[in-house]
Amino acid sequence: MTATQSTAAAEFARRQQSPLQRIQHVLHGYPWLSPLFILVIAFIAFTTLNPRFASPSSMGLMLQQTAVVAALAIGQTLIILTAGIDLSVGAITVLSMMVMASLAQDGGMNGFLALLIGLLLAVAAGYLNGVLVTRLNLPPFIVTLGTLSIFTAIALLYSGGSSIQADHLPGLLNSLGEGFGPRGGFRLTWGVVAVGVMYLAVGFALSQTAWGRHVYAVGDDREAARLSGVATQRVLLTVYTVAGLIYGIAAWVLIGRSGAATPNAIVDANLNSITAVVIGGTSLFGGRGRLVGTLIGALIVQSLQFGLSLGGVDQQFRVLATGVLVIIAVSVDQWIRKVKA
């Protein structure tokens, strides 16, 4: 009796997977597959509409345009993996950038020293977020909402609201904007390279080290992680601090990219970085997602902007398309999370 029952049950288990469920299972294991699929579709669609989209020069340009948001999205991914969120991304970046630039303006300070101070300031800002989240036990949303205003205000007060052009800055600060590769061909900047290196380094740390595992564990179930012996407070503190460092490097990339340090340079950085993370398949509830997904997500957002503008579509429609994509991405995430064993 029991034997027939168990084979019948095994039969049932084998039979029950519909194609849709199988897709759900695969996506559950590889959450970055669906954004990759969207990216490929977008690529093909835009190339058919306008062959110039796929030309080497526009590909290089697109990577350059993606670099800053893609960099910010690394820090955002780390924080969202711990079930947090960082609304102060843009503010920290701008603050760091304005301090670097102001210090080194017109030969005021050694470029290297100014860069170092700017980076340290970004690290300190991230650390402050981390301290507020861990020691005062405040929700990350509230903490970073507060520091968003604080850092933005400080950046504006410090810089007096005016921007500093590249020709007033030392070479080191502009260096990431310099490129290589043929003119009119596939051309990259050192900023793109720097962002690529950051993806490799953080991706390695997340997938290959104990720290990475702990980041996922803390985001998935903080109490269980604590009971298992994970130093949850320390993991959170390092995540916010490392995110700060990444924003600082992004500030350096941004100076090179925009050829100036402007206080209102990246107004939409907060939302764009969150969008890239979410479209990339990382769950806002924490503990689930891959950094490669974030890179794909950032590329999707940028190719949508770039492709639609090549097609002459109005800016507002591009924003609208991004919004629709975010909602679809989160719905897909919710669906994937309901996967059955």
Added chain:
Amino acid sequence: MSADSVSTTDSTTVSSTDSTTDETTPHHGGIFSTAQPSADKTHPVLSARGLVKTFGRVVGLDGVDLDLYPGEVLAVIGDNGAGKSTLIKCLTGALVPDSGEMRLDGEVVHFKRPQDSRDAGIETVYQQLAVIPALDIASNLYLAREERRPGPLGSVLRMLDKKGMKERAGKAVQDLGIQTIQNMGQAVETLSGGQRQAVAVSRAAAFGGKVVILDEPTAALGVKEGNQVLEMIRQLRDRGLGIILISHNMPHVWDVADRIHIQRLGGLAGVITPSSHSMTDGVAIMTGAMKLES
């Protein structure tokens, strides 16, 4: 203090079967090689004398003694507020007793944090399934004790020895005789409640050198899964580990325990065995309706 002999069955035969092949990798720090706890059954592996813990004017523990021998299951029962969890928290270092003495293998120990007791060889399985759903079984078993690759990959790049951990995790689970979990690469969220508890218990058993404390391990489980956990407890007991089981489930306690420590109003009401007293007697002692002459 009766009947030590109730179930000190066949642990001598078990201890020699394994722990031979596993030691090839130089890198792992003695983890999962805990097959030979103290074989001496006449001395308690864990003992406490006169534990007192107060919270302001409230007395949580009023001079409690406890003895746990290797290869036995000691159940701790008591009504709510009897001091069960306070007792366990003192034993695991989650609370520091005001006075009293604890000995592990005869050595006096002072646990200040849960990590201290863990380092000394006492593992705890919590009621609320302390496993991470998104990580796979091997990662959960090794959580916060990850092993790195040998050479510069591990020491400089801090790279995890994923393959090695998976292999050793699989072997450990097999050695523990736990059949409900098989594939170490499977995510824990795809497991049933009983299988998740099996992961938590294997983790405790594999790392707990001497003592495993289980706090209501069957409370969240169905009948069948609860029985699987009881079976696991017996297997661990037979391997020579000392096991403390806190439970409200009297049938489970009478089913698996060798001795039963009854807490009442912060003090020790008595220690009985399933053969010396019925379940009704046990509940009567627990609630104060019956006194145990000692």
